[in-house]
Amino acid sequence: MEIEQKSHEDILHASNSNTVMESLRTPKMKRLIMLSLNILLLLIGGTGSPLILRVYFLHGGDRKWFSGFLQTAGFPFLLFPMLFSFLRRRRTSSGGLFLLTPPLFLYCAILGLITGIDDYLYSYGLSFLPVSTASLLISMQLGFTAIFAFFIVKQKFNSFTVNAVVLLTFGAVVLGVHANGDRPDGESKAKYYLGFVLTLAAAVIYAIVLPLVELLYKHAKQEVTYALVIEMQFVIGLFATVVCAIGMVVNKDFQAISREGKHYGLGEVEYYLVVFFTTIIAQFCLVGLVGTIKYSSALLSGVILAVCIPITEVLAVFFFHEKFDGEKGVALALSLWGTSSYFYGEYKEHKKSKVIAKESQLLPLSFVSNTDCNVDAGVAPCGSVDVSRVEGVRVSELWCGEIGPRVRPRD
Known part of the structure; x- marks a missing residue:
């Protein structure tokens, strides 16, 4: 029973990580181009x-x-x-x-x-x-x-x-x-x-x-x-x-x-x-x-x-x-x-x-989704966004959703 529960958590964690990465890949690629x-x-x-x-x-x-x-x-x-x-x-x-x-x-x-x-x-x-x-x-x-x-x-x-x-x-x-x-x-x-x-x-x-x-x-x-x-x-x-x-x-x-x-x-x-x-x-x-x-x-x-x-x-x-x-x-x-x-x-x-980005993937999606962040006025709340601070280190560019605005953490 514990093995099945652990396996389920691993699958859920992998799915969460993939969701985060998919939300970031497109805007980052567009930005690079x-x-x-x-x-x-x-x-x-x-x-x-x-x-x-x-x-x-x-x-x-x-x-x-x-x-x-x-x-x-x-x-x-x-x-x-x-x-x-x-x-x-x-x-x-x-x-x-x-x-x-x-x-x-x-x-x-x-x-x-x-x-x-x-x-x-x-x-x-x-x-x-x-x-x-x-x-x-x-x-x-x-x-x-x-x-x-x-x-x-x-x-x-x-x-x-x-x-x-x-x-x-x-x-x-x-x-x-x-x-x-x-x-x-x-x-x-x-x-x-x-x-x-x-x-x-x-x-x-x-x-x-x-x-x-x-x-x-x-x-x-x-x-x-x-x-x-x-x-x-x-x-x-x-x-x-x-x-x-x-x-x-x-x-x-x-x-x-x-x-x-x-x-x-x-x-x-x-x-x-x-x-x-x-x-x-x-x-x-x-x-x-x-x-x-x-x-x-x-x-x-x-x-x-x-x-x-x-x-x-x-x-x-x-x-x-x-x-x-x-x-x-x-x-x-x-x-x-x-x-x-x-x-x-x-x-x-x-x-x-x-x-830093790899370390952020290890965090549960619920933590990422509930990250305290500021978004420009008139824009929907943050969804799947990268974490802005991991162990006190700031990530320079963050994005909300797939094509959303830049997001910065609340100090």
Whole structure:
């Protein structure tokens, strides 16, 4: 009799564990797929954007506000996924035309204004620097992102993350100390260092923007879906483009576009192709950034941008025949070392979370179902959810039901 009872309890326990795992598997897989997609977009945009923007400057392009304008002018392309999302919502509910609330719209508008200024600084700096130097300077953005993420969104660090930040920062310092040696032919020393300072300033400003986007997600007071993320990026891109458009009006860039195209080194048709693809590739980068932050963190988006640097370095040497001296080699090695350190630390954290998840499976389903947790207002109570604390350890991402909202324990 005891054997039958024990067998029945084992079967019930196995069924409970399977129910918990089935409820978690689908949202986790969807999350992983969306994160991978956005990382891919970020890799394409982060690698291709500085290359094609450099093509613009190398063959006769000289409009800084216009080149900054191109980095966000592709935002109208987001109307297609926004329209698809709206039509999908109309079939399932009576939702409005937009998901953005007025406070979110205002917050995104402010981020857009900051992004527009940052685009101008980056374009101005890149016009005086080789792609490889500019890219390695941007790698310093990771260090600043880590610092600002610590203060703005309370980002937690381990020894591997700190090591990555230090190595990437030191690599940029090594590059700056010996920067004069790769100054392009015919360019003054003053302009080269001006480009150096402006590119570094652009990295610092955008390092502030990334944690601010993550902070926006945390305090949105509504479910942050990917459709909402796209709308946010649309507003950010709109206002960033308006900032650069105002600069173009003041600088009379609109009148100069046709003249610049006629005298472009590669030809007039090629000029407009460079302009078009600059907007597309830059939009890949921006959408990938906000998406990566949504499904992970601002710090990971900074790391992915750092991963783009070795690819950009190699392609710049191949396409533009830029120098690759010893200082750049040291900076690149430090960049790769720092990036590897970060991902190894993430791998260790992932293994620890898997052990915690396995331990949580040993708990009875009744305990899991009755876990004291907070759920967003208007959402049904928790069903089969993962346990948020096992022996005092917090699990970072929890889900309610199969497609429910994120759940956090009540402290």
